[in-house]
Amino acid sequence: MCGIVGIYLKTKKYEKHLGKFLSGMLDGMATRGPDSAGFAIYTKENKNIFKYSICLNLISASNFKKKITKFLKKTKLTNYADHVVLETNEKPSKILDLLKNEIPEVSLVGYGKSINIFKQTGNPKDVVKKFKLSSFSGTHGIGHTRMATESAITTQGSHPYSTSEDECLVHNGSLSNHNNVRRSLIKDGQNFNSENDTEVAAGYISNQISKGKDLEKTLKNSLKDLDGFYTFIAGTKDGFALLRDEIACKPAVVAETKDYVAVASEFQAMAHLPNVNSAKIFEPKPGVVYHW
């Protein structure tokens, strides 16, 4: 099954409540995915600072701090349960290598100038509480509740998958040709950290975008390159895009008001949003890319 959600704020009115809204949406989708949950929350871009969201796995935050400050002088670390967000002006090329070679016991969940991204196993209701999602503000966010099919119930198997700067993907469905696509993307220089099908879709999107294609065109191409059934929400620093495969057996519903656009697998995930009963509510058409 799995549940996916996304909310994009069209005005500044609810920026302080974004985390609270997203938290309620994930709560509402716990019934579709009780194994794990994750979310990406986007804030205004800070031009010079990169944020690296890191899952500490088994090491403590203080231990990580000790290790990282050996290599980086000017950093800010914020601890969220078993994750930390590292803020620095050092470029991804340096930090990615540093984490991989010097502190391999932690895993990078995602990075960028705008994205904060957290994911963990456990019931979504507990996961959002643990990361204090309701306290976050921001411009848009996407989230996922997982019922595992393709790979094990681990942090690495949870969504969202972020395979490039400020990009991430959540997926409800299953891809059947992910092994083939993964092999050809690896040949093209893309890295993967799991056996998960969604990571392949995220890698596919990053790979196409790195070649200069825009998100909409990339998602259109995915209709012919990715075989399987899916509803995707792909986040970028400017907003997110939504796509259902052409058979469209995986659900999605959109609610739009003058202040926000919300997407979810089921309406019950949006029932708590302000003025949702008077929102324009529609079901996205199969094979059509929607972008906000």
Next chain:
Amino acid sequence: MNFDLNKKTLREVNQHLQNIDREKNTRKFEILNPQGQHAICAGLKEDIDVTIKGHTGYYCAGMNQKANITVHGNVGTGVAENMMSGKIIVKGNASQSAGATGHGGALIIEGDASSRCGISMKGIDIVVKGSVGHMSAFMAQKGNLVVMGDADADLGDSIYEAKIFVKGKVKSLGSDCVEKKMDQKNIDELTRLFKELNISEDPKKFKRYGSSRNLYNFKIDNVGAY
């Protein structure tokens, strides 16, 4: 009688509506704050009137017998699925598979219905005042699907003996589905249906689609294959 789903559980409300006391004469009910919950009013079997004020989740009014249910909002996947009789009115839009496998009664959707509306229908009458999504009336066996707006791709794929009437454009017809002549008998049938359901429309503006019967019939040419 009112039920507020913020105060009562869905199970309590459904159980009340499924076990109507015939001695008492309460026949009208209103459900408030449905909040997109699934299976609201599933399995009702008495001649009662229920009004739902708000949006519902999956399988609203599923397996309905005799009851008249009106939803003032949108409905999720599979509204009125496997309905036997009665009448369901949806004031908003319907998600996928509206009226799936329905055996009888009427489902009226005042907005749009999305993909696979009337999939495998077995005798139900479905009237959609807006448009229907792709693969509507897929493997439809019996009953009428009437669409006042447009129909998306692959309408009536692998259809059996259900009848499809569309007033707007049809993007494409599915396998074994063809346009058929709208003769006086069909116009009379549609006139009767509109009258029954209190719908003011001109049946002559509709085109009829149905099975060319090449796919499901046994062909003597294939006898050697068995």
